[in-house]
Amino acid sequence: MGSRDVEDFDHGDQRHEPDAGRGLLLLRGAVATALAGLLMAALLAPVAIGAGTVLVRAASGVGATTIGVLDRAPDAATVVTDATGAPMALLYRRFRLPVGPAGIADTMKAAIVAIEDRRFYAHDGVDPQGLVRALVSNAVHSTPLEGQGASTITMQYVKNQRLYTLADTEEERRAATADTVSRKLTEVRLAHRIEDRLDKDTILARYLDLVYFGRGAYGVEAAARTWFGTSASDLTVPQAALLAGIVRAPATYDPIENPGAALARRDQVLTAMTEVGSLTPAQAAAARAAPLGVAPDPALPAEGCLGAREGTGFFCREVVDRLTAAGLDLATGGYTVRTTLDPRVAAEARAAARDAIDPDGEVAEAVAVVAPRPDRRPILALVANRPxxxxxxxxxxxxxxxTAPLRGAGSIYKIFTAAAALERELVAPDSELEVPQRYTSTAFDDAGDDYTVENLGAFDDDLTLTEALARSPNTTFLALLDRLGSVDPVVDVARRLGLRTTLSAPGPDGRSLAERVRAAEQASFTLGPDPTSPLDLANVAATITAGGTWCPPTLVARVTDRAGRDVTPPAPPCERAVAPEIADQLRTALSQDHVDGTAADAADEAGWQRPMIGKTGTTQRSASAAFLGATDRYAAAVMAFALDDSEPVCVDPVRTCSDGDLTGGSVPADTWFDLMTPLHRGSDTVTPPDPYGDED
Structure with a gap:
């Protein structure tokens, strides 16, 4: 019998007599056991000396310098929500959503302990019996160090933490998973230290939040969503058993690719749960009778703004750009970003834009909506007719x-000339102004030539400032600019009211728009030919409506990290843009466009009856047009333009053409009223969501 045992053992190229082979085997086993015992003694008792101490120091050097880094949290997905807290986008490098001990069902905790480390709550991070057995087997048979109880859950947490969180290079990733005694001993040392610092429930939750469950799902919450469309807190017994079984070999036990293997592995977990007393035999039998129950086509949720909730992509992009510029790593940081997006406002704005202009055509329409609050300026919607x-x-x-200054806003810029003149007391809202059909500037030129403008259409010989803003004759505002004597005060008040992104945009020569206009004394600035941000325009309307207080348009109400700490980047403070009396005069001067001005037809068609401010604008050849308007609740700007800026735009239907007839009082104004009419219907009884959580 002894001879047969020895002959069945593979000696490789060596040839030994049975007795000699048996003796060698016993000797190797004894040496391996002794070595393992020495290493374990050195690990478990710091007073170890001699060769054991040297070996342990060599093997655990990495661990000794890494223990502090183990406090670093693994990468996690950032969740971006709207103002109500409903998710609108996920940003991640790996799909992981840590939930902590309270977010993981007891079924999942029991399943993973039963199959991976049933003495988890009894040991101190290392199972000496299993580790010695693995070391001996590795020395004698060259078997892998995993399995046989060699890795406790705490040690597996260390390995996965080193692999997924600490390793920055391919060499470090290989070292984290190498099947070597050195790596195993490093895990032993770190496991002991972690057990000294963290309680068992925390270690178990960290492990479950970290490990890979296949199909790109990292951590149990991501796995629950990916495989079952549920949350980790709601996992049933058979679901938890399946996930616990997948951990050992996600590809091997993939329920879609290898359903038989996955089912057998799940049942193995259920048996283990029965053996440790987590389940009764009856409960285990009921769980075995359940189907695998996984999603037919498990897939990760869409990542980034391209996968954002329908209609929120432009808003999402701006959020990501701003927070990234503020230094937040959204793809790995695990933040929760509560934005100011009002889903009702965004839905109405998008519907109005898409109804006005075919999203499949060559013409785009952008809509920006902000709340004209005097203390902050939340952006409620950034949408377009195009997806x-x-x-x-x-x-x-x-x-x-x-948000970007891409096309001109036309005569909306007359607001800034009017504001500068009001500040210098050159005019009042009811001041009578001349309206010649043709006017040549007395203070400005056009590259050395006379600068002359004409009116489109017929006007009375004289109009008040209020009437002139409503009907928009060009000559009146160039004459008013002549009275100011310089374009500087117009540029200055435009910036103060909110045209900040627009005026700071660099041109081909590197200078900002404001610098170029000032340097050239560009009189045409009052007619708005320069590229303008729709969001800037909405904020101009908000500043006037809010009594002359400018606030930075804000997309983010609050950012919290995975521990719930507020890490919201600071926003610039609000500023007094113009005196309250100037804001009052501007509101009066802008109050008639929808009554008998260029937006009157659009207002009549919408049945609009509420007080508001408004101003239309159209660029040359109808390449773009815009409408700015505000009530006491909402301020919004709408801009329509051809994606190819060399093409004019025609209406009815909206399209590019050779001879455009698009105006600010047509499609943009129609869209504005189509948006605002439902928002103000019953507005006294509708309470908008408060993303800041500080309103009564």
Whole structure:
């Protein structure tokens, strides 16, 4: 019998007599056991000396310098929500959503302990019996160090933490998973230290929040969502058993690719749970009778703003750009970003824009809406008729058309000339101003030539400032600019009221728009030919409505890290843009456009009856047009333009053409009233969501 035992043992190229082979085997086993015992003694008792001490020091050097770094949290997905707290986008490098001990069902905790480390709550991070057995087997048979109880859950946590969180290079990743005694001893040392610092429930939750469950799902919450469309806190017994079984080999036990193996592994977990007393035999039998129950096509949720909730892509992009510029790593930081996006406002704005202009056509329409609060300026919507995306053939665009200065706003800029004149007491809202059909500037030129403008259409010989802003004759405002004597005060008040992104945008020569206009004394500035941000325009209307107080338009109400700490980047403070009496005069002067001005037809068609301010604008050849307006509740700007800025735009239907007839009082004004009419219907009884959580 002894001879047969020895002959069945593979000696490789060596040839030994049975007795000699048996003696060698016993000797190797004894040496391995002794070595393992020495190493264990050195690990478990710091007073170890001699060769054991040297070996342990060599093997655990990495661990000794890494223990502090183990406090670093693993990468996690950032969740971006709207003002109500409803998710609108996920940003991640790996799909992981740590939930901590309270977010993991007891079924999941029991399943993973039963199959991976049933003495988890009894040992101090290391199972000496299992580790010695693995070391002996590795020395004698060259078997892998994993299995046989060699790795406790705490040690597995160390390995996965080193692999997924601490390793920055391929060499470090290989070292974290190498099947070597050195790596195993490093895990032993770190496991002991972790057990001294963390309680068992925390270690178990950290492990479950960290490990890989296949199909790109890292951590149990991501796994629960990916495989079952549920949360980690709601996992049933058979679901938890399946996930616990997947951990050992996610590809091997993939329930879609290898359902038989996955089922057998799940049942193995259920048996282990029965053996340790987590389940009764009857409960285990009921769980075995359940189908695998996984999603037919498990897939990760869409990542980034391209996968954002429908209609929120432009808003999402701006959020990501601003927070990234503030230094937040959204793809790994595990933040919760509560934005100011009002889902009702955004839905109405998007519907109005898409109803006005075919999203598959060549013309874009952008809408920006802010709340004209005097203490802060939340952005409620940034939408367009076109979907946000990278498939141009499908009508998508990734251009920041709601926020960037891409096209001109036309005569809306007359507001700034009026504001500068009001500040210098040159005019009042009821001042009579001349309206010649043609006017040549007496103070400005055009590259050395006379600067002359004409009116489009017929006007009375004289109009009040209020009437002039409503009907928008060009000559009146160039004459008013002549009275100011310089474009500087107009640029200055434009910046103060809110045209900040627009005026700071660099041109081909590197200078900002404000610098170029000032240097050239560009009189045409009052007619708005320069690229303008729709969001800036909405904020101008908000500043006037809020009594002359400018506030930075804000997309983010609060950012919290994974521990719930507030890490919201600070926003610039609000500023007094113009005196309250100037703001009052501007509100009066802008109060008639919808009554008998260029937006009157659009207001009549919408049945609009509420007080408001408004101003239309159209650039030359109808390449773009805009409408700015505000009530006491909402301030919004709408801009329509051809994606190819060399093409004029025609209406009815909206399209590019050779001889455009688009005006600010047509499509943009129609869209504004189509948006605002439902928002103000019953507005006294509708309480908008408060993303800041500080309103009564």
């Amino acid at each position: 946000y995306g990278d498939d141009a053939a499908a009508g998508e665009t990734m251009l920041p058309i709601t």
